[in-house]
Amino acid sequence: xxxxxxxxxxxxxxxxxxxxxxxxxxxxxxxxxxxxxxxxxxxxxxxxxxxxxxxxxxxxxxxxxxxxxxxxxxxxxxxxxxxxxxxxxxxxxxxxxxxxxxxxxxxxxxxxxxxxxxxxxxxxxxxxxxxxxxxxxxxxxxxxxxxxxxxxxxxxxxxxxxxxxxxxxxxxxxxxxxxxxxxxxxxxxxxxxxxxxxxxxxxxxxxxxxxxxxxxxxxxxxxxxxxxxxxxxxxxxxxxxxxxxxxxxxxxxxxxxxxxxxxxxxxxxxxxxxxxxxxxxxxxxxxxxxxxxxxxxxxxxxxxxxxxxxxxxxxxxx
Amino acid sequence: xxxxxxxxxxxxxxxxxxxxxxxxxxxxxxxxxxxxxxxxxxxxxxxxxxxxxxxxxxxxxxxxxxxxxxxxxxxxxxxxxxxxxxxxxxxxxxxxxxxxxxxxxxxxxxxxxxxxxxxxxxxxxxxxxxxxxxxxxxxxxxxxxxxxxxxxxxxxxxxxxxxxxxxxxxxxxxxxxxxxxxxxxxxxxxxxxxxxxxxxxxxxxxxxxxxxxxxxxxxxxxxxxxxxxxxxxxxxxxxxxxxxxxxxxxxxxxxxxxxxxxxxxxxxxxxxxxxxxxxxxxxxxxxxxxxxxxxxxxxxxxxxxxxxxxxxxxxxxxxxxxxxxxxxxxxxxxxxxxxxxxxxxxxxxxxxxxxxxxxxxxxxxxxxxxxxxxxxxxxxxxxxxxxxxxxxxxxxxxxxxxxxxxxxxxxxxxxxxxxxxxxxxxxxxxxxxxxxxxxxxxxxxxxxxxxxxxxxxxxxxxxxxxxxxxxxxxxxxxxxxxxxxxxxxxxxx
Numbered sequence: 001x002x003x004x005x006x007x008x009x010x011x012x013x014x015x016x017x018x019x020x021x022x023x024x025x026x027x028x029x030x031x032x033x034x035x036x037x038x039x040x041x042x043x044x045x046x047x048x049x050x051x052x053x054x055x056x057x058x059x060x061x062x063x064x065x066x067x068x069x070x071x072x073x074x075x076x077x078x079x080x081x082x083x084x085x086x087x088x089x090x091x092x093x094x095x096x097x098x099x100x101x102x103x104x105x106x107x108x109x110x111x112x113x114x115x116x117x118x119x120x121x122x123x124x125x126x127x128x129x130x131x132x133x134x135x136x137x138x139x140x141x142x143x144x145x146x147x148x149x150x151x152x153x154x155x156x157x158x159x160x161x162x163x164x165x166x167x168x169x170x171x172x173x174x175x176x177x178x179x180x181x182x183x184x185x186x187x188x189x190x191x192x193x194x195x196x197x198x199x200x201x202x203x204x205x206x207x208x209x210x211x212x213x214x215x216x217x218x219x220x221x222x223x224x225x226x227x228x229x230x231x232x233x234x235x236x237x238x239x240x241x242x243x244x245x246x247x248x249x250x251x252x253x254x255x256x257x258x259x260x261x262x263x264x265x266x267x268x269x270x271x272x273x274x275x276x277x278x279x280x281x282x283x284x285x286x287x288x289x290x291x292x293x294x295x296x297x298x299x300x301x302x303x304x305x306x307x308x309x310x311x312x313x314x315x316x317x318x
Numbered sequence: 319x320x321x322x323x324x325x326x327x328x329x330x331x332x333x334x335x336x337x338x339x340x341x342x343x344x345x346x347x348x349x350x351x352x353x354x355x356x357x358x359x360x361x362x363x364x365x366x367x368x369x370x371x372x373x374x375x376x377x378x379x380x381x382x383x384x385x386x387x388x389x390x391x392x393x394x395x396x397x398x399x400x401x402x403x404x405x406x407x408x409x410x411x412x413x414x415x416x417x418x419x420x421x422x423x424x425x426x427x428x429x430x431x432x433x434x435x436x437x438x439x440x441x442x443x444x445x446x447x448x449x450x451x452x453x454x455x456x457x458x459x460x461x462x463x464x465x466x467x468x469x470x471x472x473x474x475x476x477x478x479x480x481x482x483x484x485x486x487x488x489x490x491x492x493x494x495x496x497x498x499x500x501x502x503x504x505x506x507x508x509x510x511x512x513x514x515x516x517x518x519x520x521x522x523x524x525x526x527x528x529x530x531x532x533x534x535x536x537x538x539x540x541x542x543x544x545x546x547x548x549x550x551x552x553x554x555x556x557x558x559x560x561x562x563x564x565x566x567x568x569x570x571x572x573x574x575x576x577x578x579x580x581x582x583x584x585x586x587x588x589x590x591x592x593x594x595x596x597x598x599x600x601x602x603x604x605x606x607x608x609x610x611x612x613x614x615x616x617x618x619x620x621x622x623x624x625x626x627x628x629x630x631x632x633x634x635x636x637x638x639x640x641x642x643x644x645x646x647x648x649x650x651x652x653x654x655x656x657x658x659x660x661x662x663x664x665x666x667x668x669x670x671x672x673x674x675x676x677x678x679x680x681x682x683x684x685x686x687x688x689x690x691x692x693x694x695x696x697x698x699x700x701x702x703x704x705x706x707x708x709x710x711x712x713x714x715x716x717x718x719x720x721x722x723x724x725x726x727x728x729x730x731x732x733x734x735x736x737x738x739x740x741x742x743x744x745x746x747x748x749x750x751x752x753x754x755x756x757x758x759x760x761x762x763x764x765x766x767x768x769x770x771x772x773x774x775x776x777x778x779x780x781x782x783x784x785x786x787x788x789x790x791x792x793x794x795x796x797x798x799x800x801x802x803x804x805x806x807x808x809x810x811x
Contacts, residue, residue, distance in 0.1 A: 032698030038356060039364065041700045041733070047438050080355060090355075149542075156546035164546035165539050167532050169509025262539040264508070272535065276355070 008301070012294035019290040020069065020283060027279055028061050034277040068283060077284040080273075087284045091269070093170045095251075095288065098258075098265035100174050101184060102250035109189040110196065110243060117200025117239075118232065124205060132197070139194035148187050148260040155183060170264035184261045188254055192246050199242045204235040237307055244300030248293045341515035341527035343810035345792065347551045348540045349507075351533035357507030359494035360487075361480040362432050362439040368477060370511055370531050373805045374415070375480035375496030378406060378425065379471050381802040385629055387471040391420060391481055391497065392459075401466040401754055408457045412520045414483045415501045422453035427484040429461075441478035443725060443732075444717075466752040468759055472718040477801050499524045499806035508533045525794065525809035544569075550792050550810065553800060555785040557615030563787045572786040572797045575619055577627025577716025579781045580668055582678070586775040587737040588708050590658055597775045599648040600660070603685040604678055605640035606779045612677045613670050618780040624767040625714065625722040627781055632719035632760055634767035645685035657686025663703050663710040667696040671711040674779070705735050712776070716799075719763055723747055727770065736775035743769050 035051040036043040043051075052058050071078060077087040116136075120129040139147075156164030166180040207213060208231060216226050255267030262268075266285055273281035351357065353365035361371040379395070382388035392406040412420040429451045432441050449464040463470065481497060482490055489495075494502040499521070500513035513529040532549065534540045541559050544552045547568070555563065555571075563569040584591040584600055591597050601623055610618040619628045622638035649657060662678070664671040672693065679689040694703050704710050712735055717725065724747060725731050729739045743766060750762035770776075788795060791811040796803045 030697055031695055031702055036698050036701045038353060041704070042364070042440055043701045050438065085355060149538075152542050152546065156542070156548075160547065163548055165534065165543040165548055167510060167534075167543070167548060169506055171509070259536055260539060260542075262534050262536060262543075272351075276353075278355075 005302075008298055012298060015294055016287065016290045017069075020072075020287055021065070023286040024061075024065050024068075024279070024283060027274065027277070027282055030277070032277060033057055034279070037275065037277045064279075068280065072284075072287060077287075078280045080278050080281050087281055090170075090281065091266070091284050091288065094264060094266045094269045096174075097170060097177070097263065098251050098254075098267070100177060101181065101188060101254070101258075101263065101265060102247060104181065104185045105188040105192055105250060106243075106247070108185065109192040109246075112189075113193040113196035114200055114236065114239065116193070117197040118204055118235075120197070121201045121204035121208065121235075122227065133201070136194040136197050139190045140198075144187055144191060144254075144256050145260050147190065148183070148257055151183050151187060152261075164261075166261050166263045168264070181263075184257055184263050187257055187261075188250065192250070195246065196239065196242055200235070200239050203238050204231060207231045207235040237304060240303050240307070241300050244296045244303075248289075248296045251289060251292050341517075341524050343526050343791075344528040344530060345526045345551070345808055345810050346530040346532065346549045347553075348532050348534040348543060348549050350537075350540075351508060351535040355508065357533070358491040359502065359505055360491040361478050361482075362437065362441045363491065364438075364440060366478065367507055367511075367531070369800075370494065370502070370505075370513070371480055371496075372477065372498075372800060372803075373500040373513055373529060373531075374494050374498040374502055375482065376498050377474060377476075377479050377481065378408075379474045381475050381799075383796060383798050383802060385798075385802065386631070387475060391425075392474075395471060397468070397470065397754070399754070401468045401470070401752065402463045404461045404463070404470050405454065406459045406461065408459065409520060410457055412497050413518055414497055415495045415516060416483065418483055420481065420497055421456045422459045423456075423484045424481055425459045426451045426453060427487075428481045429479070431482075431487055432479065439478070441476060444473050444476040444721060445479065447473075465748075468751055468754050469718070469720055473721065475718070475801075500529055506533075519806055521804070521806055524806035529805075544787055544789070547789055549789075551786065551788045551795070553784060553786045555787045557617045557785075560615075560617075560785050560787075568790055570788050570790055570792070572788075572795070573617070574784045574786060574797065574799055575628050575781065576784050576799060577625075577630065577722075577781055578714070578784075579621060579625065579778050580670055580674060580711070580713040581623075581776060581778040582662060582675075583704075583710055583712045583735045584660075584775040584777065585705075585708050585737050586739070590652065590654065591708070591775050593652045594773050595648040595652040596654070596658065598772065599645040599652070599685065600682065600687055601638075601774075601777050602641045602645040602648070603682040603687050604777065604779055605681050606638060608640075608681065609674065609677055609779045613673045614780065614782065617783045617785060619783060621778045621781050623771050623774050623776060623778045625717075625726055625776075625778060626719040626763070626767060627716050630719050632763040632767075634764040634771075636768060636771050638771065640681065642685045645687075649686060654686075657688060659688045659690065660709050661690045661692050661707070663692045663694050663707045665694050665696045665699045665703070665711070667699050668711065668713050671713075675711065678779075716781075720747070720751065723763070723766055723770075726776070727774070738773075738775060740769075740773060743773075 034055055035048055035057060039047060039051060068078060079085060080087055080090060116132050120132045123129050152164040155162045162182055163180045164183065168176050168180060213226060213230055216230060251266060255271060258265045258268040259271060270282065270285045347369060349367050349369040356365040357367050358365040359370060360366060361375055376391050378390060378392040379387045380390040391409050391412060393409050395404060395406045397404050408422060414420060429448065431437055432439050432445060433448055447463045447465050447467050448461055450462040452460045454460050483495055486495055492505055494505060499516055499519040501516045503512040503514045505511050511531040515524040515527050517523050534543060540552050543549045545562065563571055584597055586592060586597065606620040610616060610620060622636035624634055626633045662675050664675045666672065675691045679691060682689055704712060725733050727734060727738050727743065728747060729744050746762055746766040746769065750759050753759040753762060793809050794807045796807065
């Protein structure tokens with residue numbers, strides 16, 4: 001178990017390092033740099049030279065990367081290129097906001113998804129299943145920017161019940177984001193619920209069809225006792241992994257939703273800093289997101305192993 | 319009689335409420351956050367958020383509602399006989415937000431900052447003819463120019479030439495101390511900037527107590543915020559978006575012609591555009607009325623390759639209908655009886671460029687001009703494509719006639735994007751600057767624009783009409799460009 005943990009940790013570290021190299025070269029290969037992005041039409045001659053000198057862009061890319069990487073290792077993410085603000089502070093605020101959005105969405109989405117997933121599985125092919133399964137497919141397939149826009153149009157522009165766009169500053173406290181955060185949470189929760197619901201439904205159906213459940217039924221164990229004692233504990237295990245992946249997606253993958261709602265989270269910051277060519281910020285966010293993905297997956301795997309003894313020995317059998 | 323009494327009472331009430339009422343309510347608008355974390359309150363910095371500076375700082379001279387120079391911090395001005403020395407009388411009793419009083423030294427300082435080549439301010443090109451700024455007395459400033467310039471007041475109307483307290487250069491980017499109708503309470507470019515009414519404003523106390531200027535970079539999000547009533551005004555609503563606001567009682571719309579234009583530059587220093595006939599042919603092939611309809615949904619005014627805006631006093635009255643026959647003849651005369659092939663470079667940097675290119679492609683094909691549209695990345699467009707490729711899309715924001723003609727077409731201009739070198743044209747411009755008689759000056763500027771229509775390599779099919787949307791709670795918003803809006807007049811219900 002320990003050796004496996006170490007192996008997974010070092011693999012995770014390599015993944016994160018690779019991601020940071022890929023991102024750095026990717027942004028470096030884009031035409032233009034922080035100076036041409038800022039100066040636009042005036043990006044020529046002395047102004048451009050001065051700007052490049054001030055921002056230290058004249059050194060070879062590899063030097064700048066190594067510099068950045070070595071300070072990032074000790075937790076110093078540096079300062080943003082044009083704002084001269086501490087990245088740790090900038091990113092920290094955005095990270096909290098993204099976490100807030102994720103937390104609210106999880107709070108709404110996960111219980112709902114598990115509840116509906118179990119219901120649809122137990123009443124498989126009945127009207128209730130058809131309604132929710134179809135709804136889930138819709139929620140998964142309609143692009144987020146469409147559902148966001150429709151929700152804003154209905155609840156903000158027509159009915160006027162909720163504010164449509166988030167106007168709160170990035171450094172505001174969690175409470176200040178209400179009620180502006182409600183619509184983004186609904187959109188995020190909608191997509192997430194649909195994914196988890198379908199996962200839970202499939203896995204409950206699988207367990208219902210398994211031999212031990214059939215055996216229990218034949219032995220005359222009451223239906224609800226089978227469901228609660230045998231089916232649910234076994235069926236919900238795989239859901240842990242899905243929830244973990246969802247958390248990672250929530251932090252980095254809701255870029256579109258953040259942009260549509262003007263929500264000051266990590267995703268929107270990433271987009272903004274790519275267009276500003278603010279490489280240090282892009283790098284920092286990529287690093288954070290990669291770390292989150294790796295560690296969330298690792299945690300999920302560990303949790304599954306704890307819950308399911310059969311997996312603990314799996315890697316020994318070769 | 320009773321009726322008259324009623325009316326006058328009502329009038330009096332309206333009058334009283336507009337004059338006497340204490341500032342009340344909050345007016346909210348968005349800004350594009352064009353420069354992200356480099357955003358600044360320094361009016362001459364590249365990252366200036368003009369939606370804020372225009373409300374907190376004043377100029378010496380501002381555009382009146384008719385677009386002509388109007389007294390702001392300067393009350394009157396006069397020139398010597400050859401327009402090289404200008405004297406400005408300053409408004410007395412004006413104070414900055416920090417309590418200090420506005421005097422000649424502040425003018426010298428503010429203009430000096432712009433003129434300093436080290437500052438690298440883009441605003442410098444508007445006033446670079448200034449040689450020296452001196453104080454005659456604390457309330458009089460003398461500006462000496464290096465060349466005669468009859469329209470100096472027009473140059474001082476530039477939206478960036480705001481007056482700052484002497485010596486405030488190092489802190490102005492965050493404090494935003496000015497003499498304007500609003501004061502900065504909190505500056506947060508990426509979040510909400512809060513402005514409060516300046517009760518000491520020289521034109522009287524503002525109508526609203528508070529203004530919030532909110533950074534929303536996404537255009538769609540800004541529109542949603544307006545639709546949802548989270549902001550009160552959005553300037554620059556597109557033709558497609560206009561449909562969502564018109565016809566609703568919750569919103570008001572204003573349509574304001576601007577001098578902002580988009581077009582294509584054919585470099586006059588590369589073949590085949592070195593030939594004036596080819597340059598004219600590629601421009602004659604365009605049906606501009608149709609382009610306004612197709613690309614802007616009607617929201618524009620046809621331009622005949624003049625960079626001077628439609629409402630400018632110097633705008634030349636040229637007509638330029640599509641003339642395929644003449645275009646073909648000109649091409650044949652220039653040695654291209656079978657037409658020409660050109661690569662037009664566009665990017666989505668300006669969303670209307672690709673549409674403009676496609677519409678032009680269709681129109682020009684009739685004259686044997688085969689357009690190949692090359693889509694290039696938005697990133698680095700100004701550095702890698704513009705002024706580098708033979709034909710590239712361009713866009714300019716409005717400038718006073720003289721400035722536009724000088725900055726874009728003068729042989730020695732830094733931004734002479736078409737590499738247009740024409741001594742006759744240069745002479746026209748310099749005699750116009752010297753000419754103190756308005757009518758004669760106007761004739762020269764008109765002649766310069768007519769000269770461009772015959773010779774230029776810059777295709778300017780139209781100027782864009784700006785659509786401004788406000789919520790219905792907003793009143794007294796001047797129906798002019800934001801440069802000329804008197805922000806202290808606005809009231810909200």
